[in-house]
Ligand SMILES: Nc1ncnc2c1ncn2[C@@H]1O[C@H](COP(=O)(O)OP(=O)(O)OP(=O)(O)O)[C@@H](O)[C@H]1O
Ligand SMILES: O=P(O)(O)OC[C@H]1O[C@](O)(CO)[C@@H](O)[C@@H]1O
């Protein structure tokens with residue numbers, strides 16, 4: 001078979017390891033051939049294709065980003081989109097099947113194409129870890145490592161000045177990165193989109209920590225909204241694709257904490273640093289296994305499914321099961337973390 005790979009949505013560490021795992025396993029085990037579509041679904045619509053021989057994936061497991069490039073192109077509603085155009089492009093390039101490596105948005109597109117008869121399977125990716133149907137997505141562990149390292153550094157400068165430090169991490173709809181990096185760095189408050197904490201409660205935690213001689217560390221996910229405030233708190237307009245532009249809640253909290261508690265406070269927005277650079281060992285292994293399993297899935301003609309990890313086993317999950325809703329932080333995980341906030 002000749003298999004076309006594409007990476008779609010925000011990039012994340014481990015995408016290249018998926019490509020390498022798929023190509024090596026596919027060539028060595030089955031004798032398949034591989035091409036890559038450039039810039040996500042855009043390349044599939046435009047027929048923008050590169051060959052992926054074994055030599056092209058050498059050493060890729062440790063490289064960040066994606067050698068194919070990515071985009072947030074909608075494969076159906078974009079100009080030139082739809083199953084018929086994609087079928088035509090695949091035929092022109094002799095591509096028998098697609099492996100879509102993406103988050104919930106990109107895989108929703110893959111599901112619709114699969115429903116329309118396109119032979120496509122999925123590989124779940126995102127630093128946000130918000131995809132249901134898999135215990136982990138690769139990229140998440142790397143993002144947590146990067147954020148933890150940044151917070152360790154914020155703590156030493158914070159302690160030196162007896163300041164409160166606010167660290168804003170990614171997490172548009174869910175707080176997994178905030179929860180894990182905050183817990184790992186010993187944060188005194190963690191604020192996530194799933195929980196609407198009032199400002200008074202947050203300031204209470206900050207003051208208690210300061211009173212016992214420590215420098216408070218507050219970790220906030222970009223999608224957090226304090227109780228009693230509306231969702232438009234950090235108005236920064238919208239992205240090209242209509243998503244609200246996030247980033248800024250940390251700045252807002254910093255001013256509010258300083259105003260309410262009188263404690264000198266500083267803010268750091270970690271932003272895209274969390275998505276850059278080499279994947280951790282955990283993510284390299286997960287991504288490599290996902291790439292290999294996706295090729296097994298294609299070989300078995302398991303269209304309309306994605307690979308996933310349940311416990312330590314790589315499994316197959318139908319798109320329709322995996323894409324029902326986002327995997328949010330459950331209440332008990334928040335309660336567990338909250339027991340360590342403040343005093
Ligand atoms: N139901 C859908 N049908 C077709 N295309 C979709 C659908 N939902 C989203 N998309 C397309 O997929 C693109 C990527 O989705 P999104 O921006 O959510 O990224 P993602 O793949 O979920 O990855 P991440 O959230 O990690 O960046 C969207 O910009 C949109 O063009
Ligand atoms: O790269 P962009 O378009 O700024 O997107 C940022 C978004 O992508 C993610 O990194 C992954 O979905 C989110 O955490 C963040 O809100």
Ligand SMILES: [Mg+2]
Pocket residue numbers: 009103104105106
């Ligand atoms: Mg998404």
